[in-house]
Amino acid sequence: SSGINAEYGGFSLLQFSNTIYCSIPLTVGYFIASPISCVMAWLGALTGLASAVLLGMDITRVRLELFGINCAISFSCLAGSLFVLNGPSFLLAIIGTFCTAFLTMAINALTMPWGGKYFSLPCMITVGLIYRALDDVPGLIRIPLEETTTPEDHLIKWKLHQAERATTEAKATEMAQINVNAENCGEVA
Numbered sequence: 001s002s003g004i005n006a007e008y009g010g011f012s013l014l015q016f017s018n019t020i021y022c023s024i025p026l027t028v029g030y031f032i033a034s035p036i037s038c039v040m041a042w043l044g045a046l047t048g049l050a051s052a053v054l055l056g057m058d059i060t061r062v063r064l065e066l067f068g069i070n071c072a073i074s075f076s077c078l079a080g081s082l083f084v085l086n087g088p089s090f091l092l093a094i095i096g097t098f099c100t101a102f103l104t105m106a107i108n109a110l111t112m113p114w115g116g117k118y119f120s121l122p123c124m125i126t127v128g129l130i131y132r133a134l135d136d137v138p139g140l141i142r143i144p145l146e147e148t149t150t151p152e153d154h155l156i157k158w159k160l161h162q163a164e165r166a167t168t169e170a171k172a173t174e175m176a177q178i179n180v181n182a183e184n185c186g187e188v189a
Contacts, residue, residue: 036085036151037076044075044097051101067104070123074100077127080151081143084158088139092130100126 030038048071052062062068079085079093103122111118134140143154 034080034150034152036080036155040076040079040085040093040151041072043079044072044093047071047075047094047097048101048104051098052105055102055105057105066119067101070100070104070120071097073120073123074127077123078130080154081148082127082131082145083143084141084154085151086139086141088137089141092134092140096126096130099130 027038027042030041045068048067049059049062051071052067053059057067075093075097078096079090083089083092100122103126104118107118107122110116131142135142141158148154
């Protein structure tokens with residue numbers, strides 16, 4: 001029960017509240033805006049919760065800290081918003097969310113003695129470093145920052161790009177075949 005409360009609380013931290021009931025309108029609104037981002041944010045909150053528990057953090061502390069918001073934002077950025085959603089970006093999101101949870105614990109330990117707040121700093125550091133470091137990795141389709149919209153839009157644009165490339169390659173192959181046929185006809189005559 002406390003794990004479920006921590007999961008809902010982690011997601012509702014996107015609204016800076018740790019109650020279960022805040023996650024309902026947030027989920028509905030997020031789903032209307034972008035269903036993929038909504039699912040990725042929930043998976044991020046779940047991955048962050050699992051990471052925090054695996055790293056030995058108490059669930060009640062996880063619920064009271066900013067694990068949910070940092071991990072939810074990291075996951076949705078890495079799997080859909082800054083990279084086209086596919087298998088490699090989904091795996092990258094899981095790894096990035098684990099790194100965000102670890103960094104959140106580390107920054108929390110550094111700032112706790114004087115009551116310092118870090119808000120979304122762990123998320124910004126992790127996502128920023130991953131985005132800048134993984135420029136030409138095969139399988140990861142990076143979205144330029146000025147072109148970021150919704151994951152659904154990125155998928156549509158990527159599929160259109162793939163279709164255009166396939167059409168261009170088919171035309172090039174057809175032209176090459178016509179040239180070969182023309183050369184063969186010229187040799188016969």
